[in-house]
Amino acid sequence: MKLENEFWFDEDAGPLVRPYAVARGRTRPTRHNLEMTTLVVAARTDRDVNVDREYAHILRMCQQPLSIAEVSATLNLPLVVVKVLLSDLIDWGLVIFRSPPRTSDVPQMELLQAVLDGIRKL
Amino acid sequence: MAFVSSETSVTHALSARAVKILIAGGFGVGKTTMVGSVSEIRPLRTEEMLTELSSGVDDLSGVEDKTTTTVALDFGRITINPDLILYLFGTPGQERFWFMWDELAYEALGAVVLADTRRLESCFAAVDFFERREIPFMVAVNCFDNAPLYEIHEVREALSIDNAIPTVLCDVRKRNSSKQVLVTLLEYLIGLARSATAPAEADVAESR
Numbered sequence: 001m002k003l004e005n006e007f008w009f010d011e012d013a014g015p016l017v018r019p020y021a022v023a024r025g026r027t028r029p030t031r032h033n034l035e036m037t038t039l040v041v042a043a044r045t046d047r048d049v050n051v052d053r054e055y056a057h058i059l060r061m062c063q064q065p066l067s068i069a070e071v072s073a074t075l076n077l078p079l080v081v082v083k084v085l086l087s088d089l090i091d092w093g094l095v096i097f098r099s100p101p102r103t104s105d106v107p108q109m110e111l112l113q114a115v116l117d118g119i120r121k122l
Numbered sequence: 123m124a125f126v127s128s129e130t131s132v133t134h135a136l137s138a139r140a141v142k143i144l145i146a147g148g149f150g151v152g153k154t155t156m157v158g159s160v161s162e163i164r165p166l167r168t169e170e171m172l173t174e175l176s177s178g179v180d181d182l183s184g185v186e187d188k189t190t191t192t193v194a195l196d197f198g199r200i201t202i203n204p205d206l207i208l209y210l211f212g213t214p215g216q217e218r219f220w221f222m223w224d225e226l227a228y229e230a231l232g233a234v235v236l237a238d239t240r241r242l243e244s245c246f247a248a249v250d251f252f253e254r255r256e257i258p259f260m261v262a263v264n265c266f267d268n269a270p271l272y273e274i275h276e277v278r279e280a281l282s283i284d285n286a287i288p289t290v291l292c293d294v295r296k297r298n299s300s301k302q303v304l305v306t307l308l309e310y311l312i313g314l315a316r317s318a319t320a321p322a323e324a325d326v327a328e329s330r
């Protein structure tokens with residue numbers, strides 16, 4: 001795979017280059033139901049899980065629920081790479097996730113009303 | 123010990139949900155400014171690698187004639203309550219990229235199409251996109267200084283959109299104005315949801 005070469009970061013990106021290597025050029029997450037607004041949160045609070053640095057970084061970030069888009073923005077990595085890393089963490093039981101509600105779900109009205117109330121309070 | 127799969131425990135540990143609204147419109151129309159003016163965080167930037175198929179691609183061989191582009195979009199966050207987070211995504215100015223980004227529009231609650239009266243045509247593509255995808259949208263005219271002033275009905279005519287589609291004037295640099303746009307969108311979405319459920323209830327009543 002040429003992925004590392006094609007998307008190699010600047011020198012000053014430093015440690016951020018590694019996840020491409022960690023992702024080993026994988027561009028297909030094992031979990032296909034991860035989306036930009038899927039929320040992820042660390043399943044455990046203990047900090048000394050023995051995982052590579054990027055995974056540990058994600059676990060530290062995700063003590064509170066965060067969207068995959070936020071993880072991607074914070075790590076400065078494309079969504080697809082972050083999804084590969086998160087898929088691993090989910091497979092290992094270290095991260096849990098929740099997909100965004102389908103718009104076909106029934107209590108759509110309550111959801112919309114809650115969003116409206118929240119915006120009005122801004 | 124039985125290993126509890128992460129998905130089974132989801133509902134217990136992660137009750138929060140996230141929804142999204144798209145802020146679309148032509149290049150430089152104020153999408154990022156609007157996201158920033160209502161977001162509780164400084165707008166963040168995420169990117170995706172999109173693969174564009176060139177013409178005449180043989181699906182079976184799969185590798186040739188593909189070009190990968192990195193497309194960035196800005197987003198902000200509004201924590202509605204501990205269990206509900208709203209994300210606002212400003213679509214990339216260059217439409218030809220986000221049009222191939224299926225996930226971006228997927229399950230969006232709705233969209234705001236920002237328009238600039240100096241070049242109304244730059245939002246045609248976004249209007250067209252949401253109409254095709256049947257994603258409810260509204261139009262917000264971002265009033266730039268010295269831009270020609272139009273009446274709302276003139277904007278609707280120029281964009282050939284239905285009277286039912288909310289069309290408002292705004293100044294996205296002002297938090298309150300951006301907030302008002304979002305309120306208008308949500309009221310519109312609630313109206314749509316209501317009229318979508320009303321006939322169904324009537325059906326139920328009839329079948330009794």
Ligand SMILES: Nc1nc2c(ncn2[C@@H]2O[C@H](COP(=O)(O)OP(=O)(O)OP(=O)(O)O)[C@@H](O)[C@H]2O)c(=O)[nH]1
Pocket residue numbers: 148149150151152153154155156212213214215216264265266267292293294295
């Ligand atoms: N006068 C005036 N300037 C504005 C307004 N909204 C945005 N601007 C300016 O217009 C420029 C473009 O705004 P952005 O928010 O970056 O526009 P955008 O739609 O995100 O642009 P792209 O992502 O590049 O397509 C910035 O310099 C803003 O400060 C407005 O309501 N009035």
Ligand SMILES: [Mg+2]
Pocket residue numbers: 153154155196212215
């Ligand atoms: Mg922008």
